[in-house]
């Protein structure tokens with residue numbers, strides 16, 4: 001049971017977590033913080049948080065668990081603002097989509113990564129943002145990755161793990177570097193490709209005409225290009241090295257496919273498409289069953 005939960009950044013992720021913990025009866029009081037009072041008042045009106053302060057230092061006072069759920073580019077300033085005001089037994093976690101950048105932001109802000117900080121990342125989300133888009137079921141049956149460092153307090157990890165389990169998630173642990181490589185491949189590269197494809201088509205002369213004919217396949221492939229541009233700018237910059245490795249690998253493979261099309265090499269295309277279909281059917285479709 002969390003006595004007082006402070007959520008810094010009451011948007012899609014922070015708001016959904018608050019809703020889920022309230023629905024589970026796992027939290028006493030929820031205090032929110034963010035830049036805009038009207039967003040926080042909306043969170044109160046929706047019953048997501050009990051009260052708020054636009055001053056993050058005031059919001060964390062007396063809280064036993066603090067979740068930082070702001071865009072990656074804002075993590076450093078939030079850490080600097082809250083740390084002097086934390087209760088002695090407080091545990092802090094975050095939900096940022098890239099982990100090395102968050103650990104670095106904390107180290108730069110404090111000179112070290114404290115043992116009460118547990119880096120985390122829920123593998124759940126939608127292309128929408130803001131507290132109005134939040135819902136209690138977002139994390140139900142979804143994975144949350146925690147990336148504790150060697151010196152992170154196991155009791156702090158246990159408290160963050162329990163919080164996510166109350167929200168309905170399955171919690172796994174992995175190293176910071178592996179997390180960033182895995183997410184570059186499975187999330188960050190697909191978002192870059194979706195943004196690139198839609199932008200490329202939108203800049204063609206006939207784009208109005210083209211989008212008129214966009215049907216199921218195009219919608220499926222590009223849904224994530226409706227995601228928040230600020231959040232994705234921050235993610236691409238925060239996970240730059242791992243993302244660049246993936247883009248390089250992808251460019252190589254796209255080059256191979258381009259050559260097969262140029263050469264009219266149907267066998268090569270069939271081989272690539274069959275391999276991809278088998279991999280998706282096996283790993284993605286099976287996971288949806």
Ligand code: NAP
Pocket residue numbers: 008009010011012013014033034035036037039040069070071072074077078095096097098121122123124125126127128129130131228231235
């Ligand atoms: P969001 O809906 O836009 O929420 C972000 C919240 O942070 C907003 O309520 C915003 O409120 C507040 N905020 C922004 N800058 C701030 C600052 N400088 N100081 C204090 N508050 C600030 O975004 P989200 O989708 O929940 O994403 C939040 C975090 O979750 C990001 O780090 C992202 O990488 C991670 N994440 C997202 C997803 C996803 O699919 N969306 C999935 C997993 C993890 P104000 O505008 O009022 O300040």
